[in-house]
Amino acid sequence: MTEDVGTHYRAMAGTNKTHPRCIALNGIIGHAVSCSIYENRSSTCRAFTASYSDGEYHEDCAKARARYGLPELTPEDYRDNPIVNPDDNEPEKNKPAA
Numbered sequence: 269m270t271e272d273v274g275t276h277y278r279a280m281a282g283t284n285k286t287h288p289r290c291i292a293l294n295g296i297i298g299h300a301v302s303c304s305i306y307e308n309r310s311s312t313c314r315a316f317t318a319s320y321s322d323g324e325y326h327e328d329c330a331k332a333r334a335r336y337g338l339p340e341l342t343p344e345d346y347r348d349n350p351i352v353n354p355d356d357n358e359p360e361k362n363k364p365a366a
């Protein structure tokens with residue numbers, strides 16, 4: 269599920285490409301995706317923050333979305349479409365409307 273990146277590092281298979289797609293990513297980018305190993309994802313993945321999920325803009329998020337032709341996230345994306353965050357201790361609060 270990982271591949272060598274240089275002598276001392278490894279990366280998730282599929283992420284070390286010009287047009288990356290992680291082997292652990294399920295779903296259709298731009299519609300609905302999820303990480304199949306979320307609880308065991310790498311430190312690199314844990315360090316990545318989606319723009320405004322913490323109230324702040326994150327350039328890496330914008331660049332990743334742009335590679336797939338997706339617009340930058342905005343604060344309104346969270347207000348209008350709450351996201352289920354597995355790390356959140358109050359899952360009912362962030363549960364999307366049915």
Ligand code: SF4
Nearest residue numbers: 290292293303309313
């Ligand atoms: S969070 Fe999951 S799907 Fe995304 S890059 Fe990391 S391992 Fe892959």
